[in-house]
Every structure is written in C-alpha cells, then in structure tokens.
Amino acid sequence: MKLYYFPGACPLVTHIVLEWIGKPYDTQRLTREETKEPAYLALNPEGLVPTLVDGDFVLTQSAAILEYLAELNPEADLLGNDPIGRAETRRWLSFCNSDIHRTFGLVFKAPLFTAGDEAAARAVSAKATEMLRSFFAIANDQLRGRDWLTGKRSVADPYLYVLLRWAHAKGVPVDDFAELTRFHARMERDPGVQAALAAQDLA
Numbered sequence: 277m278k279l280y281y282f283p284g285a286c287p288l289v290t291h292i293v294l295e296w297i298g299k300p301y302d303t304q305r306l307t308r309e310e311t312k313e314p315a316y317l318a319l320n321p322e323g324l325v326p327t328l329v330d331g332d333f334v335l336t337q338s339a340a341i342l343e344y345l346a347e348l349n350p351e352a353d354l355l356g357n358d359p360i361g362r363a364e365t366r367r368w369l370s371f372c373n374s375d376i377h378r379t380f381g382l383v384f385k386a387p388l389f390t391a392g393d394e395a396a397a398r399a400v401s402a403k404a405t406e407m408l409r410s411f412f413a414i415a416n417d418q419l420r421g422r423d424w425l426t427g428k429r430s431v432a433d434p435y436l437y438v439l440l441r442w443a444h445a446k447g448v449p450v451d452d453f454a455e456l457t458r459f460h461a462r463m464e465r466d467p468g469v470q471a472a473l474a475a476q477d478l479a
C-alpha cells in the first residue's frame with residue numbers, strides 16, 4: 277500500500293487515516309512538477325495527488341481512497357456501521373471534499389480564472405473566502421456538543437482538520453469559530469495526526 281502525496285495537500289487526510297488504521301504502509305513524496313510527468317500521469321491522469329496504490333489496484337480521488345481504506349479496515353471503525361452511520365460519514369466527507377475543498381481552489385488559483393486581471397482575481401478570492409466562511413460556520417454548528425463531525429470518529433474528521441490548516445495558511449478567518457478552534461486543537465494533539473505531520477515535515 278503506497279500513498280503518493282506532496283506535503284500539506286489533501287493527501288494529508290489519507291496519511292492521517294493510514295496512521296489511525298495502524299498497519300504498515302509506504303509513501304512517495306512528489307513535487308508538484310513530478311505530478312505532471314508521464315510516469316505519474318500513468319497512475320493519475322489528472323496529475324493530482326493523492327494516488328493510492330494497493331498491489332495492482334491504483335485508486336485516485338480522496339473520497340474513494342478514504343472509503344476504500346475504511347472498508348478494508350472495519351476494525352478501525354472510520355466509516356460507520358449501519359446505513360445511517362455511513363450516510364452521515366459520506367455527507368460530511370462530501371461537504372469537505374466537494375464543497376469546501378473545491379472552493380479553496382478559487383482562493384489558491386484565483387488568477388487562473390481571471391485572465392491576468394489582478395483586481396478580478398482579488399474579487400474571486402474574496403468571494404470564495406466569504407463562501408468558505410459560510411461552510412465553516414456550518415461545520416462549527418455541527419461540532420457543537422460533538423467531538424467529531426458525525427458524533428463518532430470517521431474519515432471526514434481529518435479532512436476538516438486539513439481544510440482548517442489551509443484556512444490558517446491562506447488567511448481565511450476561522451479563529452472566531454469556537455467549536456472549530458477546539459476541534460483543531462484536539463486534532464493537533466492526536467498521535468496519528470502528529471505522526472502524519474512529522475512524516476510530511478510539517479510538525
């Protein structure tokens with residue numbers, strides 16, 4: 277089992293889940309440039325991370341990878357153990373992977389969408405930041421009275437943690453969200469999170 281990643285990007289979610297599962301795994305660190313080279317494109321035609329290789333099986337897309345790992349390792353109890361539990365995990369995983377992650381793309385890459393118009397790029401980034409705050413407000417509400425998004429630990433939680441790291445890095449204000457602050461601090465104390473951060477030289 278090998279995870280392809282570059283530090284701090286979304287594969288950090290899978291890296292934390294692999295630590296939580298606690299079985300041996302390998303990682304391959306890449307540069308962004310290496311993700312566009314033919315050898316890697318043969319694994320992941322989008323030239324994005326993560327990619328998970330398990331024997332002959334090559335899997336891309338964070339949500340699919342996270343569910344695959346959770347299903348392979350039911351004893352880790354990271355997906356939910358009945359239809360409603362699994363639906364709740366998928367609901368919050370989609371919220372993180374589709375809604376929040378994609379919107380960060382507009383903050384990270386605003387100039388790509390505005391044909392060199394810097395003022396327009398700032399406007400795109402500002403609108404995306406406003407949208408991100410509304411998403412984070414929903415996650416904050418969800419965590420009121422809960423330690424985990426679904427009420428129990430799942431593959432959605434490290435996703436929210438990584439998105440909060442991005443918010444801090446990109447100046448998306450989240451410090452006024454008390455539940456998110458509490459969640460982030462608790463995740464930072466988690467041994468699996470600490471191990472994944474150390475492995476990616478982010479500790």
Ligand SMILES: N[C@@H](CCC(=O)N[C@@H](CS)C(=O)NCC(=O)O)C(=O)O
Pocket residue numbers: 285286287308311323324325326336337338339373
């Ligand atoms: N839908 C994909 C998105 C993957 C993705 O956006 N990966 C980013 C890092 S978080 C990436 O590889 N970016 C490199 C680039 O844009 O060149 C997934 O969920 O795995």
